[in-house]
């Protein structure tokens with residue numbers, strides 16, 4: 215597994231505002247949208263393109279275009295939905311599959327409550343969107359779900375990751391013969407006793423969409 219922490223002053227600036235408890239929901243949503251676009255720029259560095267010949271108003275030249283099958287973007291509901299528009303702005307021809315996952319706040323076990331994905335993901339570049347990689351249980355389960363469908367190339371974009379979550383993910387995915395990359399804006403130092411990232415930004419889903427009840 216490869217972990218890439220994007221080191222850019224604009225990313226750090228926006229992340230600081232995102233973390234701030236005084237940031238209201240509309241501003242939080244806008245910052246998530248902007249941050250994912252910046253992270254996606256790094257995350258798509260290896261997106262597959264092929265050569266094409268075109269003609270400009272001045273003359274012929276060659277360039278590249280995204281090749282088929284188009285990438286698949288997979289937001290993890292709920293909070294990952296807040297990252298979808300920003301991602302699609304960069305990859306407008308991508309297809310979108312959905313995974314609904316929820317972490318039990320007592321046991322910290324992730325479970326899947328919804329799924330709408332293509333049956334066969336082989337040969338697709340899959341971009342998983344989830345703002346928080348805390349214990350790593352949700353992302354590990356999501357990656358297993360995708361590889362069970364044949365996914366062979368997975369990049370996760372997380373706004374924030376915790377070191378121990380990344381270590382757990384690496385352990386959980388050991389033996390999986392699929393390249394996995396995690397792109398994040400920051401690697402935070404720890405989790406608290408409720409499994410929240412410290413210093414983190416709180417509950418991403420609640421800050422985006424309000425309390426789920």
Ligand SMILES: O=P(O)(O)OC[C@H]1O[C@H](OP(=O)(O)OP(=O)(O)O)[C@H](O)[C@@H]1O
Nearest residue numbers: 292293316317347348349350351352419
């Ligand atoms: O790394 P983990 O310890 O598994 O925790 C991270 C998960 O927790 C949050 O989702 P949550 O379960 O709160 O659902 P929500 O997006 O509906 O709020 C977050 O969006 C991740 O999916």
Ligand SMILES: O=c1cc[nH]c(=O)[nH]1
Nearest residue numbers: 348410411416417418
């Ligand atoms: O810090 C955390 C951990 C899990 N889920 C969140 O939304 N935030």
Ligand SMILES: [Mg+2]
Nearest residue numbers: 417418419420
């Ligand atoms: Mg939540």
